[in-house]
Amino acid sequence: xxxxxxxxxxxxxxxxxxxxxxxxxxxxxxxxxxxITGPSGSxxxxxxxxxxxxxxxxxxxxxxxxxxxxxxxxxxxxELRSHLGIVFQDYKLINExxxxxxxxxxxxxxxxxxxxxxxxxxxxxxxxxxxxxxxKYPLELSGGEQQRVGVARALAKNPFLILADEPTGNLDEYSxxxxxxxxENACQQLDTTVVVVxxxxxxxxxxxxxxxxxxxxxxxxxxH
Amino acid sequence: xKFIKQHISLIFPMVAILLGLEFFIAFDxxxxxxxxxxxxxxxxxxxxxxxxxxxxxxxxxKHVSKVAEIEKSTIIDKVDSSFKASKSSTIHQKIPNxxxxxLDKYLNATELEKVKQNFLKSDKIKRVETFDTLHNxxxxxxxxxxxxxxxxxxxxxxxxxxxxxxQMEVWNFLHSERMKVMDIFGASLFLRSRSLIVMAFIDxxxxxxxxxxxxxxxxxxWIRGNHIAILEDNIDEVFKFHDVFTLSFESxxxxxxxxxxxxxxxxxx
Numbered sequence: 001x002x003x004x005x006x007x008x009x010x011x012x013x014x015x016x017x018x019x020x021x022x023x024x025x026x027x028x029x030x031x032x033x034x035x036i037t038g039p040s041g042s043x044x045x046x047x048x049x050x051x052x053x054x055x056x057x058x059x060x061x062x063x064x065x066x067x068x069x070x071x072x073x074x075x076x077x078x079e080l081r082s083h084l085g086i087v088f089q090d091y092k093l094i095n096e097x098x099x100x101x102x103x104x105x106x107x108x109x110x111x112x113x114x115x116x117x118x119x120x121x122x123x124x125x126x127x128x129x130x131x132x133x134x135x136k137y138p139l140e141l142s143g144g145e146q147q148r149v150g151v152a153r154a155l156a157k158n159p160f161l162i163l164a165d166e167p168t169g170n171l172d173e174y175s176x177x178x179x180x181x182x183x184e185n186a187c188q189q190l191d192t193t194v195v196v197v198x199x200x201x202x203x204x205x206x207x208x209x210x211x212x213x214x215x216x217x218x219x220x221x222x223x224h
Numbered sequence: 225x226k227f228i229k230q231h232i233s234l235i236f237p238m239v240a241i242l243l244g245l246e247f248f249i250a251f252d253x254x255x256x257x258x259x260x261x262x263x264x265x266x267x268x269x270x271x272x273x274x275x276x277x278x279x280x281x282x283x284x285x286k287h288v289s290k291v292a293e294i295e296k297s298t299i300i301d302k303v304d305s306s307f308k309a310s311k312s313s314t315i316h317q318k319i320p321n322x323x324x325x326x327l328d329k330y331l332n333a334t335e336l337e338k339v340k341q342n343f344l345k346s347d348k349i350k351r352v353e354t355f356d357t358l359h360n361x362x363x364x365x366x367x368x369x370x371x372x373x374x375x376x377x378x379x380x381x382x383x384x385x386x387x388x389x390x391q392m393e394v395w396n397f398l399h400s401e402r403m404k405v406m407d408i409f410g411a412s413l414f415l416r417s418r419s420l421i422v423m424a425f426i427d428x429x430x431x432x433x434x435x436x437x438x439x440x441x442x443x444x445x446w447i448r449g450n451h452i453a454i455l456e457d458n459i460d461e462v463f464k465f466h467d468v469f470t471l472s473f474e475s476x477x478x479x480x481x482x483x484x485x486x487x488x489x490x491x492x493x
Contacts, residue, residue: 052408082410094402109411153409 002066003027004161004193005051009060012046019058020046022218028210030160031191033184035201035224038214044197047214048165051195052084053077065160082110085154085192089166091146093138099125099149100134106157124152129178144175151179155186162186164196180205233394234427234479235434237387241478242435242471244380246463249470250439251373253461255366262366263330269294270323270343271351281325285342287335290326320350332367392482395420400490417487424483428475435471439463 005028012021020043028034038044049055051064053072062069067080085106093102101108103124104117112120125131128148130141138146147167154162162183168176184207186192201211211224270281278291296316331339333356340352403416414421443462 054408078410078412080410081408084410086408092405092408094405096402105406106409109406109409109415 002030003063004030004032004065005195006063007060008062010050010057010062011059012043012050012055013058014046014055020218021050021214021220023060024218024220025060026212026220026222028193028195030193031187032193033187033207033209034193034195035209035211036195036197036214036220037199037201037211039216040199042214042216043218044214045165047220048163048195048197051161051163052081052086082106082157083159083161085157085159085162085186087147087150087154087162087164087167089169091138091143091150093146093149093153095138097137098134099130099136099138099141102138102149103152104156105153106159110157120156124156125149127155127182128152142172142175144171147171148175148178151182155182158190159192162192162194164194166198167196168202169199176202230394230398231423231427231430233391234388234424235431237384237391238428238431238475238478239434239438240387241381241384242431242475243438244377244384245474246435246439246467246471247373247380248377249467250462251370254458255370257458257461259330259366263327266330266355267292267324267326268336268339268355269353270325270349271353272321272323273348273350275321276323276348280348281323281343284346285339287327287329287331287339288325289328292324292326294322294324296322330366388478388482392486395482395486396489399486403487403490413487417483420483420486421480424479425476428479429472432468432472432475435475436463436468439467 005026007027008025010021010024011019013019036044036047046055050057050062050069053064053069057070065080065083067076072080094105097105100118100121103121104112107117107120121134122131125134128151130145130148130152133141133145138149141149151164151167154164164183167179167183171179180202183194183196184205187194188207201209209224210222212220213223214220270276276291278288281288281291296319299319299322300315327339336354336356340354343349343352399420402419406416440463443459447456447459447462
């Protein structure tokens with residue numbers, strides 16, 4: 001199986017700040033479900049940001065879908081991002097757009113027809129149990145519902161890699177379960193690679209998974 | 225209300241800038257005719273030792289446009305009409321040649337002095353009279369009006385530009401979140417800024433139409449109603465139909481620079 005993420009001696013830091021992730025190496029294969037845990041401030045989110053090119057490696061190599069994140073050009077990065085599904089803890093929905101429009105954002109960017117966008121929006125909102133809320137605005141929804149919109153958006157274009165940063169943080173049990181089910185299904189049925197940064201791995205998880213943990217010194221270990 | 229406020233905040237300074245620019249254009253156009261009449265009514269007098277042609281004068285100074293020889297008999301008659309014919313004939317042979325020179329543009333006192341000195345370099349020229357006192361008072365009045373208008377225009381443009389910069393900061397705040405999200409999902413720069421471009425484009429067109437409308441009213445109601453001679457004589461020069469396009473291009477150009485500045489200032493999270 002091919003590597004979707006390949007990190008070798010990877011070091012990450014923000015400009016002029018001290019190193020957050022130090023000299024780590026790991027591989028994530030196609031179809032893997034990976035949890036990354038660690039204490040607050042250990043660099044979990046920073047590592048995830050480096051996967052979608054929001055932060056460049058300070059040293060070492062990082063390949064995402066075969067693309068070298070050290071040398072990636074702006075247009076290639078845009079192309080890579082259009083094939084990723086990203087879920088944020090703070091949802092990052094566009095508040096002045098309807099739920100339907102938010103869900104199909106990746107399809108709109110890719111230039112899909114309105115008809116396809118509408119069909120996909122209907123299907124995805126059904127999956128995240130938000131049928132009938134197509135024309136609502138994000139701020140009219142609860143936190144759990146907003147996050148489900150965020151997950152639907154991440155799944156809209158059948159991405160090869162889903163990156164989720166604390167997707168169930170502060171959510172009610174029902175919304176959390178819906179989100180875990182969706183991510184499990186994407187991994188199991190579509191062979192999508194899923195990387196989730198979280199404080200706590202759900203107690204009931206129905207598919208095999210890998211578990212990396214980052215310690216306070218920025219080192220990464222595979223514990224499961 | 226918020227939507228209208230957002231648009232007004234851009235349209236208002238944009239109209240101010242466009243009015244300034246159109247004032248500049250219209251003033252330049254309407255005063256061109258007045259400047260030409262000042263130029264046409266002005267001539268300098270040259271006293272030459274021998275017969276001269278226009279080419280001679282042009283070879284000494286490039287501003288010469290027309291030369292007219294003043295008949296000696298006219299001058300003799302003006303000096304004293306009681307001269308006897310025989311005496312007059314002698315004087316006719318002795319007195320130098322007089323020429324009236326017209327220039328190609330309306331020059332200031334320094335430039336006139338330069339023209340005078342150019343002529344006096346030739347030993348064929350005895351004397352040059354520029355009548356610069358009258359000329360200077362006309363020129364000073366004209367220049368001061370022009371300067372006042374230009375200062376006003378520049379002032380309006382600067383104020384307008386600062387207001388647009390302020391509005392850009394608001395745009396930056398309003399649109400940055402959406403553009404950052406779109407960037408994360410791989411949208412191109414054009415897609416990210418499309419709604420901003422459309423909004424700015426519409427505002428630019430509205431501003432151009434408003435500025436054109438104001439000038440149309442100035443031309444057809446205010447000037448005609450107030451009988452301002454210099455403007456009434458050149459009323460068609462105040463506002464021309466093609467000014468709508470000029471203002472639209474200027475307006476679109478300014479807002480697109482504003483959009484570009486907003487877009488490049490939005491940083492990734």
